[in-house]
Amino acid sequence: xxxxxxxxxxxxxxxxxxxxxxxxxxxxxxxxxxxxxxxxxxxxxxxxxxxxxxxxxxxxxxxxxxxxxxxxxxxxxxxxxxxxxxxxxxxxxxxxxxxxxxxxxxxxxxxxxxxxxxxxxxxxxxxxxxxxxxxxxxxxxxxxxxxxxxxxxxxxxxxxxxxxxxxxxxxxxxxxxxxxxxxxxxxxxxxxxxx
Amino acid sequence: xxxxxxxxxxxxxxxxxxxxxxxxxxxxxxxxxxxxxxxxxxxxxxxxxxxxxxxxxxxxxxxxxxxxxxxxxxxxxxxxxxxxxxxxxxxxxxxxxxxxxxxxxxxxxxxxxxxxxxxxxxxxxxxxxxxxxxxxxxxxxxxxxxxxxxxxxxxxxxxxxxxxxxxxxxxxxxxxxxxxxxxxxxxxxxxxxxx
DNA sequence: TAATTATTTCTATATATATCGAATTGTATT
DNA sequence: AATACAATTCGATATATATAGAAATAATTA
Numbered sequence: 001x002x003x004x005x006x007x008x009x010x011x012x013x014x015x016x017x018x019x020x021x022x023x024x025x026x027x028x029x030x031x032x033x034x035x036x037x038x039x040x041x042x043x044x045x046x047x048x049x050x051x052x053x054x055x056x057x058x059x060x061x062x063x064x065x066x067x068x069x070x071x072x073x074x075x076x077x078x079x080x081x082x083x084x085x086x087x088x089x090x091x092x093x094x095x096x097x098x099x100x101x102x103x104x105x106x107x108x109x110x111x112x113x114x115x116x117x118x119x120x121x122x123x124x125x126x127x128x129x130x131x132x133x134x135x136x137x138x139x140x141x142x143x144x145x146x147x148x149x150x151x152x153x154x155x156x157x158x159x160x161x162x163x164x165x166x167x168x169x170x171x172x173x174x175x176x177x178x179x180x181x182x183x184x185x186x187x188x189x190x191x192x193x194x195x
Numbered sequence: 196x197x198x199x200x201x202x203x204x205x206x207x208x209x210x211x212x213x214x215x216x217x218x219x220x221x222x223x224x225x226x227x228x229x230x231x232x233x234x235x236x237x238x239x240x241x242x243x244x245x246x247x248x249x250x251x252x253x254x255x256x257x258x259x260x261x262x263x264x265x266x267x268x269x270x271x272x273x274x275x276x277x278x279x280x281x282x283x284x285x286x287x288x289x290x291x292x293x294x295x296x297x298x299x300x301x302x303x304x305x306x307x308x309x310x311x312x313x314x315x316x317x318x319x320x321x322x323x324x325x326x327x328x329x330x331x332x333x334x335x336x337x338x339x340x341x342x343x344x345x346x347x348x349x350x351x352x353x354x355x356x357x358x359x360x361x362x363x364x365x366x367x368x369x370x371x372x373x374x375x376x377x378x379x380x381x382x383x384x385x386x387x388x389x390x
Numbered sequence: 391t392a393a394t395t396a397t398t399t400c401t402a403t404a405t406a407t408a409t410c411g412a413a414t415t416g417t418a419t420t
Numbered sequence: 421a422a423t424a425c426a427a428t429t430c431g432a433t434a435t436a437t438a439t440a441g442a443a444a445t446a447a448t449t450a
Contacts, residue, residue: 011218018213019438023206027292036397042300046440051398053438070396070447076289085280094271097222105237214408231427241410246428248408265417265426392450399444407436414429420422 006096013084016060021045022053026076029063033075107133121161132174138167139176142188150184153177201291208279211255216240217248221271224258228270302328316356327369333362334371337383345379348372 017023021043028034028042040050054074057063061080065072087093110133116122121138125131141156142148148156150168157164168186171177178189212218216238223229223237235245249269252258256275260267282288305328311317316333320326336351337343343351345363352359363381366372373384 007215007218007222011213011215014209014212014218017209018206020202020206021438023202023209024292024296027202027289028296030289031293042296044300044303045438047397048399048441049439055398067447070394070449072397082284085283088280089277094222094225097219098226101219101222101237105239108239216408240408242427243411243429244409250428262417265419265424267427394449395447397444397446400442402441403439405436405438407434409434410432412430412432414427416427417425419424 006093007100010084010087010093010097013060013062016056016062019053021049022057025050025053025057026062026081029074029076030078033066033073035071035073039074107136110134111137119160124161124163124166131170135167135170135174135176139171139188142177144188144190146187148186150186153186201288202295205279205282205288205292208255208257211251211257214248216244217252220245220248220252221257221276224269224271225273228261228268230266230268232266234269302331305329306332314355319356319358319361326365330362330365330369330371334366334383337372339383339385341382343381345381348381 017026024043025039028039034042036047036050036054039045039054040047043050045053054063054065058065061077063074064077065074067073110125110130114121114123114125114130114134115137121134125134138157138160141159153168154164157167161167172179172186175189176191177186179186212221219238220234223234229237231242231245231249234240234249235242238245240248249258249260253260256272258269259272260269262268305320305325309316309318309320309325309329310332316329320329333352333355336354348363349359352362356362367374367381370384371386372381374381
């Protein structure tokens with residue numbers, strides 16, 4: 001769970017293409033751009049279902065929509081497809097995934113050493129790297145996009161360790177969470193947008 | 196459902212890679228070959244689960260097993276991965292899928308015209324191409340690999356039309372089914388192994 | 391503004407499959 | 421042979437998601 005960027009991006013790409021109807025959509029759009037209606041009738045699917053599939057393909061950049069009248073013309077982004085294919089071909093794409101797995105395994109081991117069966121933190125690691133693992137673990141208890149009062153934050157942190165102050169301070173210090181002014185408002189930092 | 200060879204092969208390939216743990220396995224095997232046990236512990240998964248994933252990857256030729264002692268060494272078939280990537284890049288792979296969809300749509304239309312709501316055949320098309328669509332539709336009522344007596348065959352065909360003789364004769368004539376000697380033994384022909 | 395049409399979102403359901411634990415198979419060693 | 425160990429298969433469960441239908445949204449036309 002350390003750095004999933006490579007992993008999850010590739011995974012989402014493959015998942016997008018791992019459905020018979022979505023693959024068909026890509027095949028059709030390779031020839032001509034279509035409206036949702038056209039696709040639905042070609043595939044013998046409901047329009048809502050077709051729309052859903054298109055949304056999934058769009059999410060990974062495989063298709064794009066161009067509005068025209070009250071139609072949307074969906075078309076294939078061939079460059080995305082090619083870029084992904086190139087990426088899989090590249091020598092270092094797979095080893096990178098392997099590195100991420102090593103990091104995951106490391107995290108698991110640290111977690112095992114510093115938490116009990118109930119997931120509570122038994123001790124704070126002195127080593128900075130391990131301490132960050134613990135912090136990332138704790139951060140997962142918060143929902144992305146939600147704002148918490150300091151009281152709520154403490155309540156959640158208490159499930160992990162009685163020293164909520166240390167946890168709270170370091171979550172902010174290591175920029176896993178952010179705090180409004182001096183006040184009581186906390187939220188998760190989206191790690192993806194961070195360098 | 197006319198000629199799914201391109202479709203289904205690509206689909207199975209993407210499905211094989213559309214799982215986080217299988218993608219991780221590929222990543223690990225890109226560096227080193229492993230036993231099931233090793234992979235299971237690296238991924239923090241049960242051995243049976245790991246085995247299942249490896250079987251799926253092997254099915255599309257992405258990994259291969261080499262027996263050694265009582266271990267199996269699984270390794271990545273990088274050439275399969277490259278071949279698939281090349282294929283996606285090739286200009287005609289996607290249009291081919293589109294053709295298959297057209298064929299599917301054609302089949303559906305024929306079926307609609309010559310069957311009723313309950314799936315019974317209302318008339319036999321005069322046109323050869325359409326007649327074959329009907330035959331392929333009927334053939335789906337039989338299980339691959341199972342041997343049927345003539346009586347059983349007739350029983351099944353009766354669900355589609357009272358003229359079981361015509362259906363039976365043409366299923367064999369168009370090589371969708373095969374018959375033992377002059378006798379009462381029928382079975383589906385595996386279309387994949389046919390030219 | 392009302393009405394029409396295309397698309398999306400929401401809700402519910404059905405199907406596929408990832409997962410585990412137990413039993414089984416297969417291979418090598420004693 | 422008998423035993424030990426790795427791997428697979430089987431049975432059951434839980435989760436993800438493909439699907440359809442209804443309601444909501446957006447955009448155009450009357």
